[in-house]
Amino acid sequence: MKSQLMASAATTPSSPTISVNAPTISQQQQQQQQQQQQQQQQDNNQQEDHEREHHDSLLPAPAVAFSHALRSLNDLDGGVGGIGFTGQHNPIAYNSPYSQSIPSTAPGSPRIPPIRQNSGCVTPRIRPHATTLNIPGMTRSRVSPDGRIPERDVAAKLVIIMVGLPARGKSYITKKIQRYLSWQQHNTKIFNVGNRRRIAAGVTHKGDQPAPTSADDHDGHDPHDAPKRAATILLKGKDAPKITLEEDEPTTLDLNEHQDGSVPKDPIDQSAKFFDPKNETAAKLREQVAIDTLDELLNYLLHQGGSVGILDATNSNVHRRKLIVEHIQQREPKLGILFIESICHDQNLLEANMRLKLAGPDYKDKDPHKSLADFRERVKAYESAYEPLGKWEEDNDLQYIQMIDVGRKVIHHRLRGFLTAGIASYLTTFNLAPRQIWITRHGQSQDNQLHKLGGDSGLTERGHYYAQALYNFITFKRKEWLIEQKNKIASSTFPPAPGDHTPPYPELYQELDDKNFCVWTSMLKRSIESAEYFDADDDYDVKQWEMLNELNAGTFEGLTYEEIAQRYPEEYQKRSKDKLHYIYPGVGGEGYLQVISRLRDMVREIERITDHVLIIGHRSVCRVLMAYFMDLTRESIADLDVPLGMLYAIEPKPYGIEFHAYKYDEVEGWFQELPNYRPQRTTDRNN
Structure with missing residues (x-):
């Protein structure tokens, strides 16, 4: 049997038959595979086109079989060192694909602009913006291209409230501060309560020529005529500058009107009796005038582009200062507040200040001896109820500066802002020495x-x-x-005689x-x-x-x-x-x-x-x-x-x-x- 099978195998032409049929089957399989790959590629291309057309998101990198990746690495470099395929470390060749950047074939991701509102957080920003220094010409930002304090940064704006008895140099200080800050290109304006008080009492009329209170506000007069308008009020016999309100200020207040709306013919007495704390009618008038002036100041800061407003008044007791602070915080709690108090202990300095007061609008063209006596009575009236800056301001964490004898001694409390620190530094340079x-x-x-x-x-x-x-x-x-x-x-x-x-x-x-x-x-x-x-x-x-x-x-x-x-x-x-x-x-x-x-x-x-x-x-x-x-x-x-x-x-x-x-x-x-x-x-x- 065994010999028959061997003979049959030797005589059967099976090998030639297989050698003829095998190539035909292999070609058919290759063609089918190629067709399948082409169809798959077309399907993939159509899918990618569809996704690019209807989707605006970044596509993931194409998936690669791990075994195929390893096989490719071994084929290219004969194994990857450190992985264990060859057991040896083979450095990457200079012309290796791994030494070159291969551009991605994935579609580019869309450009998403930055969101400034809340840095990508879901909750909108609620904290206030930083109130760092603003120096025109030296700082620049998106909200302040010129370096000035922007309208948005209300916390960087400042209300300066003057405090002090009469003849302590408050108006002198306010004018110096206003001039310095305006020169530094900060919009600054003075709001004088005494000017409003005189008009409210019927002493000064709106038709009188005003004295400018800011570098950019000269009411139609030549802006270069400041020295001439700052007339020599020191010298008796010469006209003092006439003072009035700005164009938008009322000429009278309802406090002076009768029930029928008429205005009294006789002006309210402006002698020392008007400033007596026991005079309730006068006290009510002074308080209303102060709040009206403060409202004008706040409108300037909040709606008219102002950076610093200066309230020039005595503000001689805690009750008045508390009223002012509460009113400011009701209008805008973020506004900065700075009290500046002028104190004079030097009797020679007080006498000199009184000399200037006697040439001012309250005593112009009056007998100097009688004027001096009346002014001293006015000062006594204020002194009886005067409360200097101190415990109340410190308990309420308020900023203040006390100037004693026009800069001979300066006290600071809680100065936090760039403007307040700069003002304090400037005030320490004051001196009244005659010089050219x-x-x-x-x-x-x-x-x-x-x-x-x-x-x-x-x-x-x-x-x-x-x-x-x-x-x-x-x-x-x-x-x-x-x-x-x-x-x-x-x-x-002394007192000064005419001429x-x-x-x-x-x-x-x-x-x-x-x-x-x-x-x-x-x-x-x-x-x-x-x-x-x-x-x-x-x-x-x-x-x-x-x-x-x-x-x-x-x-x-x-x-x-x-x-x-x-x-x-x-x-x-x-x-x-x-x-x-x-x-x-x-x-x-x-x-x-x-x-x-x-x-x-x-x-x-x-x-x-x-x-x-x-x-x-x-x-x-x-x-x-x-x-x-x-x-x-x-x-x-x-x-x-x-x-x-x-x-x-x-x-x-x-x-x-x-x-x-x-x-x-x-x-x-x-x-x-x-x-x-x-x-x-x-x-x-x-x-």
Whole structure:
């Protein structure tokens, strides 16, 4: 049987049959597999197109079988080191696909814009925004592109409430604060309760000319006429500035009206009896006037773009201050509140303040002796119910500053904001010493001749002549001023008689002979050379300040305005439209707001020193300093006309400043005073 099977197998042609049929079956299977793969690929493509069309979400990465992935790795590199397939670590080849970034074939995810409202949280933001410092020209944000306090940041705004007995210098302090903050480009305004009280009582009428209470509010008058309107109220026989309300203030209050709506013909008595705490009718009037004035202040802060409002009144007891705080918190609880109290223990200082009061609106054109007696009775009436800042404010965690004898001693409590801290620092610089502040530009420089911006060229021959004339004139005026002050003291009387020219603080004039004279220049050649004659005289103290340097023109340094207009017409137009906020392009480029910021410490130093000072600066620096001392509007700063050859003299006074202007006469080599001179806008828009 076995042999038969072997013979059959040897003679049966089975192998050739299999070799013919096998390739046919294999080809059919491959074709079927290819068709299935093509169909699957088409289905996948259709599915992907459908998903891209109807879905806007990121697709997951395509799935890959783990075994297939391992097999691919072994095929490419002969195994993966560290996994155990070959037992050896094989570094990836330079041309390996793992050394290259393989672009994804998945569709791109849609761009989702950021959500600012609540950072992606479900619950909307309920905490207040941060109230960090805002400095125009030095800070910028989405809500405050110009650096001012934005309307949204109510907590950064400030209500300043003055506290103090009459003749303690409250109005002097408020005007200084308003001028300083406005110069720093913070919208600031004073709201004087006494002005409203006089109108409510029928003493002052709305038709009288008002005194401006903010740098941007001059009621139609020339904004550069601040010195003239700050009339010499100290001198008897001259008109004091007339005071009234703003255009939107009522001329009368319903408290003064009869039941039928008529107004009494006779005004309410404004003598010391009106301020007696026992006078209930007068107390009710004063309280209503205070709240009405406060409402006007709050409207300014909350609806009219104001940043700081100053309530100028006595606010002499806790009851009144509590009423004010509660009213503010009812209107807007997030508003900042700062009390500033002025206290005077120095009898000489009190006498000087009374001298100023006797020339004020309550006693104008009245007998000085009777006025003095009445005013002292008024002060006694307030003193009987006066309560200084202290326990109540501290128990309620309120910010306050106490100034004693006009800055001789300063007490702070809980100062938390940038504005309050800056105000406190500024108040410590106050002094009432008589002195002169002189401001001028350097002599003509070589770049001035070529009309070039910036640079560091020296003086021309004409510039050196100016430097010598400046030294001679200042030396002469220094001696003349000393003689005048001594003559005024020799003829002083109290109470002041008509025509009395007594200085407001006679005790401060006792050291006139020991007063130094400082000369400050920038670090640029043209300014330094303009002080060369002062530097050679040991009686002058000369110092160079980098912060007094001219505004840096950046890329445009050394060019003329005509060249800028030709090469950079867009930049030229931008500057022409808004010189105050414009910043020169390029490294170190500045604008006027940057100059204001770097001169902040300079202004505080000028306020602090008791000596005379001459500042030999540049156009932008002189403009900014003049704007501060003369309380000019922000629109006037960048266009103020300060040509070469002009010399300005400023004497700080309790009621404002005394201002004089002199023009250089090249022929005479001397300076001539320009009577009734008022700063004005330049006619050349390039400068």
